[in-house]
Amino acid sequence: MRNIFIILTFLAIFLIAGIALLKNKEVEKPLLLQLKEKYAPKPEKKKVEHAKFENLNKKFKEPQEVTKECESCHNLTADEIMKSNHYNWEREEYMKRRGVIYLGKKNAVNNYCIASHGNEKSCAKCHVGLGLDKDGNIFTDPANIDCMVCHDNTETYMKAPEKGGEPVKTLDFEKIAQNVGKPKRSNCGVCHFYGGGGNNVKHGDLEMAQFSPTKDVDVHMGVDSVNMQCVDCHKTKEHNISGKLYSLSSMNRDRATCEECHTSTPHEEELINEHTLKVSCQACHIPIYAKVNSTKLYWDWSTAGKLKNGEPYVEEDEDGNHKYMSIKGSFVWGKNLKPDYVWFNGTASHYLAGDKVENPSEQLVLNPLYGSYNDEDSKIIPVKIHIAKQPFDPVNKIVIMPKLYDPEKGVGAFWKDFDWVKASEVGMKEQGLPFSGKVDFIETKMYWPVNHMVSTKENSVQCAECHTRKGSRIANLTDFYIPGRDFSKIVDRGGLLMIIFAFLGVFAHGGGRIYAHYYRARRGK
Amino acid sequence: MSKYVLIYKGFERFWHWMQAILVLFLAFTGFEIHGTYSFLGFHEAVTYHNIAAYLFLGLTIFAIFWHLTTGEYKQYIPTFKNIKAQLDFYLFGIFRNAPHPTKKTLLSKLNPLQRLTYFGLKIVLIPATILTGILYMFYRYPTRYGIEAINISSLKAIAIIHTASAIMLVTFLIVHLYLITTGTTITSNLKEMLTGYEEIEEEEENKNGE
Numbered sequence: 023m024r025n026i027f028i029i030l031t032f033l034a035i036f037l038i039a040g041i042a043l044l045k046n047k048e049v050e051k052p053l054l055l056q057l058k059e060k061y062a063p064k065p066e067k068k069k070v071e072h073a074k075f076e077n078l079n080k081k082f083k084e085p086q087e088v089t090k091e092c093e094s095c096h097n098l099t100a101d102e103i104m105k106s107n108h109y110n111w112e113r114e115e116y117m118k119r120r121g122v123i124y125l126g127k128k129n130a131v132n133n134y135c136i137a138s139h140g141n142e143k144s145c146a147k148c149h150v151g152l153g154l155d156k157d158g159n160i161f162t163d164p165a166n167i168d169c170m171v172c173h174d175n176t177e178t179y180m181k182a183p184e185k186g187g188e189p190v191k192t193l194d195f196e197k198i199a200q201n202v203g204k205p206k207r208s209n210c211g212v213c214h215f216y217g218g219g220g221n222n223v224k225h226g227d228l229e230m231a232q233f234s235p236t237k238d239v240d241v242h243m244g245v246d247s248v249n250m251q252c253v254d255c256h257k258t259k260e261h262n263i264s265g266k267l268y269s270l271s272s273m274n275r276d277r278a279t280c281e282e283c284h285t286s287t288p289h290e291e292e293l294i295n296e297h298t299l300k301v302s303c304q305a306c307h308i309p310i311y312a313k314v315n316s317t318k319l320y321w322d323w324s325t326a327g328k329l330k331n332g333e334p335y336v337e338e339d340e341d342g343n344h345k346y347m348s349i350k351g352s353f354v355w356g357k358n359l360k361p362d363y364v365w366f367n368g369t370a371s372h373y374l375a376g377d378k379v380e381n382p383s384e385q386l387v388l389n390p391l392y393g394s395y396n397d398e399d400s401k402i403i404p405v406k407i408h409i410a411k412q413p414f415d416p417v418n419k420i421v422i423m424p425k426l427y428d429p430e431k432g433v434g435a436f437w438k439d440f441d442w443v444k445a446s447e448v449g450m451k452e453q454g455l456p457f458s459g460k461v462d463f464i465e466t467k468m469y470w471p472v473n474h475m476v477s478t479k480e481n482s483v484q485c486a487e488c489h490t491r492k493g494s495r496i497a498n499l500t501d502f503y504i505p506g507r508d509f510s511k512i513v514d515r516g517g518l519l520m521i522i523f524a525f526l527g528v529f530a531h532g533g534g535r536i537y538a539h540y541y542r543a544r545r546g547k
Numbered sequence: 548m549s550k551y552v553l554i555y556k557g558f559e560r561f562w563h564w565m566q567a568i569l570v571l572f573l574a575f576t577g578f579e580i581h582g583t584y585s586f587l588g589f590h591e592a593v594t595y596h597n598i599a600a601y602l603f604l605g606l607t608i609f610a611i612f613w614h615l616t617t618g619e620y621k622q623y624i625p626t627f628k629n630i631k632a633q634l635d636f637y638l639f640g641i642f643r644n645a646p647h648p649t650k651k652t653l654l655s656k657l658n659p660l661q662r663l664t665y666f667g668l669k670i671v672l673i674p675a676t677i678l679t680g681i682l683y684m685f686y687r688y689p690t691r692y693g694i695e696a697i698n699i700s701s702l703k704a705i706a707i708i709h710t711a712s713a714i715m716l717v718t719f720l721i722v723h724l725y726l727i728t729t730g731t732t733i734t735s736n737l738k739e740m741l742t743g744y745e746e747i748e749e750e751e752e753n754k755n756g757e
C-alpha cells in the first residue's frame with residue numbers, strides 16, 4: 023500500500039513537471055520569430071497628420087521658411103540638432119595618447135577625397151544644414167537646419183550640387199512639408215550610400231541597391247524579408263543617432279549592435295554560442311559584401327592630372343566603374359568580396375591633420391583599430407580595407423590636404439588646374455598647416471568595419487572556412503590558437519615519425535616471427 | 548589437463564571494448580578536427596567528438612570506481628621482477644617458440660611489461676588526454692562567467708598536449724593491436740578478451756594456489 027502511494031506520488035510529480043516544461047516551450051516563441059513579428063512591415067499608424075496643419079498649407083519659396091514652420095511646433099528640437107554631429111560635422115571623442123579631441127571636418131583625413139576643409143561647398147551636399155556662409159562655415163541660425171533631408175517621406179527632396187547644402191529650389195516644398203515622418207532608408211541612403219563621391223565607393227556594404235534590396239542582399243532591409251529601415255536599428259535619442267563608423271569615431275559608445283535585438287547567445291547550438299565571446303556576429307553572418315555593385319579598394323592619387331588635348335578624361339573598366347579619372351587618379355574596384363578580419367574592441371585612433379609621420383616609407387594606417395585576442399573586449403570583426411597613395415609633404419612629413427574643388431579656374435583647385443604643388447599650397451594654407459613646396463605620395467590604409475548586407479543564415483560562414491589549414495578566412499590573425507588551422511610542427515612531425523617507427527617495429531617483429539616459424543617448420547621436417 | 552578460468556570479468560570486457568571503440572572513434576574525429584584529413588566535415592567531427600568524449604568520460608569514471616572497489620587496480624602496480632625475462636621473451640624467445648616467462652593467474656593477469664605500459668597509459672596518457680580534452684571543452688567558460696582566477700588565456704598549450712597525447716594513444720593502439728597476436732596462439736589473447744575465459748593448466752593453477 024505504501025509503495026503504491028510512493029509510486030503514484032512520483033508519477034504525479036513527473037506528470038506535472040512534464041506538462042509545465044512542455045507548456046513553457048509553447049508559450050515562449052523563439053527570439054527570431056518574435057523579432058520578425060515586431061519588425062514585419064505593417065501599415066504605419068500616424069500620430070500626427072502634418073497635411074492638416076494650416077501653417078504647412080502654403081507655397082514656400084525658400085527651404086528656410088519650411089524649417090521655421092517645423093520649429094514653430096518642435097520648438098526645442100533645434101537645440102538637439104545643433105549639438106549633433108550630423109549638424110556640426112564633428113564630435114567629441116577620446117583617443118588613447120591624445121585625450122579629448124573634436125574629431126571631424128577640421129582635422130579628419132581619409133584616403134578617398136582626403137579632407138573636407140576648403141572643399142565644403144561640394145562636400146556639404148551631405149550636411150543637414152541649408153547652405154554655408156561665404157567662408158564655408160555652418161550657420162548658427164536654427165532656420166538653417168535642414169529638417170527635410172531626413173524627414174521627407176515623398177522621396178523627392180534633393181540637394182543642389184556644390185551649393186554648400188542648399189536644396190534644389192524648384193522642389194514642391196509644400197508637398198514635402200505635408201509629408202514628413204520618420205526617416206526612411208531613402209533619407210539616410212542619399213548621403214550614406216554615396217560616400218566617397220559615388221555609389222558604394224566608401225563602405226562596400228551600404229549602397230543604392232539597399233533602397234530596395236532583396237533578402238539575399240540584406241536580410242534586414244530586404245523588401246521580400248522584414249524590410250527594416252535604418253532607424254529601426256540605429257536608435258535615436260535627442261537626434262543623436264546610434265551607430266559608429268570608425269573613420270570618424272574612436273570610442274566604444276553609442277554603437278548600434280546586433281546583440282541589442284538578438285542577444286549575445288542567439289544560436290540553438292551551445293558550441294556556436296561560445297564563439298560569440300570572441301567572434302562578432304558580423305564575422306560569420308556577412309560572408310560577402312559589395313554584393314550588387316562594386317566598391318573601391320585602391321585609389322592612386324599619384325596618377326591624377328593626365329590630360330587629353332588639355333582636357334580631363336575618364337576611363338572605365340569592363341564593369342563600367344571608373345578606372346581612371348584625371349581629377350582623381352586610378353582605381354581598383356571589387357565586387358562580391360570576402361571581408362578581411364581584425365580584432366576590434368570598439369576603440370580606434372586617427373591620423374589627424376598636421377600629424378608628423380615617423381616613417382613615410384611604411385604604409386600609414388589612418389585609423390588603427392585597437393584589439394587583440396587577449397583583450398577581453400575584443401572580437402573578430404569583418405572589415406573592408408581601402409589602400410591609397412595620396413599626396414604627402416616629404417619635408418614636413420605630413421599628409422597633404424590639397425584644395426580639390428573650386429568653381430573657378432586659377433584659384434589652385436586641383437580639379438580645375440591639375441597642379442599638385444599649387445593645390446597643396448592653397449589647401450594647406452587654408453588648413454593653417456606648413457607646406458614645403460614638395461609633393462610626394464604616401465601609401466595609406468583605412469579600415470571600414472562591415473556591418474550591413476547580413477546574409478541569410480543558410481549562407482553564413484561555415485566552420486571549415488576558418489577552421490582549416492589552407493586559406494582560412496582568419497589566416498592573418500595569428501595571435502591565438504584555433505583548432506583545424508593551427509598545430510605544433512614539432513608534435514605533428516614527431517608524431518608522424520613515432521607512428522612510422524611503430525609500424526616499422528611491428529612489421530619487423532612480425533616478419534621475424536613469420537620467418538622463424540617457417541624456418542623452424544622446415545627444420546622440424 | 549587444463550581448465551577454463553574466467554580471467555576478464557563482464558564489466559572489464561565491456562569497459563575494454565567500449566574504450567577501444569571510443570578511442571578509435573575519438574581519434575578518427577579528433578584528427579579530422581586537427582586538420583589531418585577531412586571526411587565528416589568539421590562541424591560534424593566536433594559534434595561527434597564531443598559526444599564520444601562525454602561517453603568516454605563516463606566510462607572512465609565507472610572504470611575508476613570499479614578498479615578501486617574491486618581492488619583490481621593492484622594488477623597495474625608496476626613490478627620490476629621478471630621484467631628482463633619478459634623483455635628477453637619479446638626480443639628473442641618468441642622467435643624460438645619459447646614459452647611465456649610469466650603465467651597469467653587470476654591475481655596477476657598482466658605480465659610485467661604490460662603492467663608498466665598500462666600503468667603509464669592509465670596514470671599519464673589517458674588522464675592527460677581526458678584532462679586536456681575537458682579543458683579544451685570548457686576553457687572559454689571562466690572568462691564568460693568572470694572567474695578570473697581560473698581564466699585560461701590561451702588554448703595553445705591545451706590543444707598541443709591534447710594532440711600529442713592523442714598521437715601517443717594511436718601509437719599505443721598500433722603496437723597493442725600487434726601484441727594481441729603474441730599469445731599462446733595467434734588468436735588466444737583476442738579470444739580471452741572476447742569470452743573472458745583463459746585456458747589454464749590445472750597443475751599450475753594448483754601450484755599457484757598453494
Ligand code: HEM
Pocket residue numbers: 504505506508509569570573574575576577578580581582593596597600601603604676677679680681683684706707709710712713714716717
Ligand atoms: C574524454 C576525452 C576527450 C575529450 C573531453 C576531448 C575533447 C576534445 C575537444 C573539446 C576538442 C576540440 C574540438 C573543438 O574544436 O572544439 C578535441 C580535439 C581533439 N581531440 Fe579530443 N577529447 C578526448 C579524447 C580524445 C582522444 C582519446 C583522442 C585520440 C586518440 C582525441 C583526439 C583529438 C584530436 C587529435 C583533437 C584535435 C586537436 C587540435 O588539433 O587542436 N581526443 N578533443
